[in-house]
Amino acid sequence: MRKPLIAANWKMYKNPTESTAFLTHFAPLIKHHDKAEIVLCPSMTSLPALVDAARGKSIFVGAQTMHWLNEGAYTGETSPTMLTAIGATHVLIGHSERRQYFNETDTTVNLKLKAALAHGLIPIVCVGEHLTEREAGLTANVLELQTSLALEGVDPAAAAPIVFAYEPVWAIGTGRTATPEIAADAHKIIRAQIAKSLTPELAASIRILYGGSVKPDNAQSLCCLEDIDGALVGGASLDPTSFAQIVTNATN
Numbered sequence: 730m731r732k733p734l735i736a737a738n739w740k741m742y743k744n745p746t747e748s749t750a751f752l753t754h755f756a757p758l759i760k761h762h763d764k765a766e767i768v769l770c771p772s773m774t775s776l777p778a779l780v781d782a783a784r785g786k787s788i789f790v791g792a793q794t795m796h797w798l799n800e801g802a803y804t805g806e807t808s809p810t811m812l813t814a815i816g817a818t819h820v821l822i823g824h825s826e827r828r829q830y831f832n833e834t835d836t837t838v839n840l841k842l843k844a845a846l847a848h849g850l851i852p853i854v855c856v857g858e859h860l861t862e863r864e865a866g867l868t869a870n871v872l873e874l875q876t877s878l879a880l881e882g883v884d885p886a887a888a889a890p891i892v893f894a895y896e897p898v899w900a901i902g903t904g905r906t907a908t909p910e911i912a913a914d915a916h917k918i919i920r921a922q923i924a925k926s927l928t929p930e931l932a933a934s935i936r937i938l939y940g941g942s943v944k945p946d947n948a949q950s951l952c953c954l955e956d957i958d959g960a961l962v963g964g965a966s967l968d969p970t971s972f973a974q975i976v977t978n979a980t981n
């Protein structure tokens with residue numbers, strides 16, 4: 730049984746004060762909600778304050794990226810051990826915005842995924858095709874390649890915590906959502922690749938989230954399909970009422 734996971738990716742929004750203010754409004758709205766694992770991913774500067782504020786509330790806090798090494802001369806970077814030292818539990822890896830603007834590659838995604846597992850962080854690995862790739866009929870190739878390269882050399886014995894997120898690039902921040910059929914198809918492709926790269930048992934237990942213009946009114950139709958185990962939400966996660974509604978709708 731895969732427990733749904735609903736994650737908020739706040740991207741470069743919300744300072745520490747705004748992040749904890751969100752939590753003050755959000756926590757009571759999902760107080761009795763134990764059907765889903767809820768993860769908030771704020772910017773690096775908000776992480777410590779949000780981790781502290783979320784203690785005892787069954788809300789997890791994760792980073793939006795990290796380096797794969799523990800330390801070194803890498804100006805501007807944050808290491809896995811720095812994240813675990815402040816109590817972060819999850820980390821987004823390979824978001825398409827990191828791939829597009831910050832030179833994230835399948836190779837660095839793979840290094841980061843292994844580092845996250847080695848340090849007990851739950852990696853949420855993002856994969857997804859661009860519009861041109863979809864239109865050229867390349868969606869399956871892209872998803873299989875990104876998934877298999879992310880998982881290259883990963884020890885199946887350590888792989889259980891991995892989470893994937895299918896985020897079609899053309900649906901991110903565009904208001905254009907994948908239809909439930911498109912999302913379900915993509916999730917099947919990713920799950921089949923996990924079976925090939927790891928084991929069929931892991932493919933059955935690893936969670937795959939959908940991300941891309943998830944809103945309160947489409948959360949149920951997208952997230953209640955067989956192969957979809959939750960959502961990775963950008964814009965609509967910035968407002969506590971909207972995100973709480975997504976949590977409720979996605980798990981009903």
Ligand SMILES: O=C(CO)COP(=O)(O)O
Nearest residue numbers: 738901902941942963964
């Ligand atoms: O990038 C996303 C989550 O990681 C999705 O963003 P939107 O929900 O704003 O489309």
